[in-house]
Amino acid sequence: MLTLPPFQYHRPTSVAEAVALLGEHGGKAKLIAGGTDLVPNMKHRLHTPEHVIGLRDVAELHRVGSRDGALTIGAMVTLADLARDERVSAIFPSLTKAASQIAGPQLREMGTVGGNLALDTRCVYYNQTYFWRKALGYCLKKDGTVCHVVKGGQKCVAAASNDTAPVLIALGATVRLVSPRGAREVPLDQFYVADGVKNTVLEPDELLTEVRVLLPQGRLVNGYQKLRIRASIDYPSLTVAVAAWLEKDGSAQWIRMVLSALGSRPHPVKRIEHLFGKPIDAAAIEELGQAAFKQCHPLTNINVDPGWRRQMIPVFVRRAWAQALAIRS
Numbered sequence: 001m002l003t004l005p006p007f008q009y010h011r012p013t014s015v016a017e018a019v020a021l022l023g024e025h026g027g028k029a030k031l032i033a034g035g036t037d038l039v040p041n042m043k044h045r046l047h048t049p050e051h052v053i054g055l056r057d058v059a060e061l062h063r064v065g066s067r068d069g070a071l072t073i074g075a076m077v078t079l080a081d082l083a084r085d086e087r088v089s090a091i092f093p094s095l096t097k098a099a100s101q102i103a104g105p106q107l108r109e110m111g112t113v114g115g116n117l118a119l120d121t122r123c124v125y126y127n128q129t130y131f132w133r134k135a136l137g138y139c140l141k142k143d144g145t146v147c148h149v150v151k152g153g154q155k156c157v158a159a160a161s162n163d164t165a166p167v168l169i170a171l172g173a174t175v176r177l178v179s180p181r182g183a184r185e186v187p188l189d190q191f192y193v194a195d196g197v198k199n200t201v202l203e204p205d206e207l208l209t210e211v212r213v214l215l216p217q218g219r220l221v222n223g224y225q226k227l228r229i230r231a232s233i234d235y236p237s238l239t240v241a242v243a244a245w246l247e248k249d250g251s252a253q254w255i256r257m258v259l260s261a262l263g264s265r266p267h268p269v270k271r272i273e274h275l276f277g278k279p280i281d282a283a284a285i286e287e288l289g290q291a292a293f294k295q296c297h298p299l300t301n302i303n304v305d306p307g308w309r310r311q312m313i314p315v316f317v318r319r320a321w322a323q324a325l326a327i328r329s
Helices: 015-028 038-043 079-084 086-091 093-100 105-110 113-117 130-136 164-170 282-295 306-327
Strands: 008-010 029-032 051-054 064-067 070-074 174-179 182-187 207-214 219-227 238-246 252-260
Touching (some): 029 038, 079 093, 079 105, 113 164, 219 306, 238 306
Antiparallel strands (some): 064 070, 070 207, 174 207
């Protein structure tokens, strides 16, 4: 039986109280929302915090609403509630689809939006028991000095596996981070960094309180596709999130496309600006698929063949755009 390490548990009832606890205990504390990722990782001794700060009783983090022309989603909104929210599905169907495909139904009732955005990176050499990792000799992400994915690699390439992140990046979302020093707004595409050990800009004393997405005033199309071995439960082997703002004549004012589950941060596809101002037709979608294929190179950081995952990139790009354009056509 895998047991939890000893820790002191705290139950704040406000953001201010939670942030004060983070400020007091700093790097010795971990926040727990739904616990679907943290608890198994603690049992595997990947994390051994002296203090665990539970956020379930912080009522202000459980709300979905609107403010200043934007949809706001509290960090403690469960993935199941997000998937069921009619306001979200009417405007951002890609976010509904992503939330509804995370893990299984029981875990979605516990897992939260904030927890998913701040999800620890995953790797076939990291997410194992202490006994397994010790027998291997540990890895760069935890207790070791060797990356088993990239021979001689000096940077961890554990994979980002948070389904909601690429969707919200494609939608131009921002997150609100609160610490004893105050609050700051960070565009979600700047929230993640290319370091599998710690792939976010969150400081040890910061709390992610909400995500904010501007409500569209025109025709926004958005779609999401997920590749996984089984139709449920599995972490993604590849995710593709797309979004575009269409003019009345069908041309795209802007296009965004974000892929994830490949490296340690979601990958916005670049150098597609020449397609702005043109319709998203079959030729454009083919070009978008090839751009993603050229820019994205899966690794052996998860237990799925990287060559096959890369071949699936243009396929899932086509599927994501087909879904996006059908939803709001």
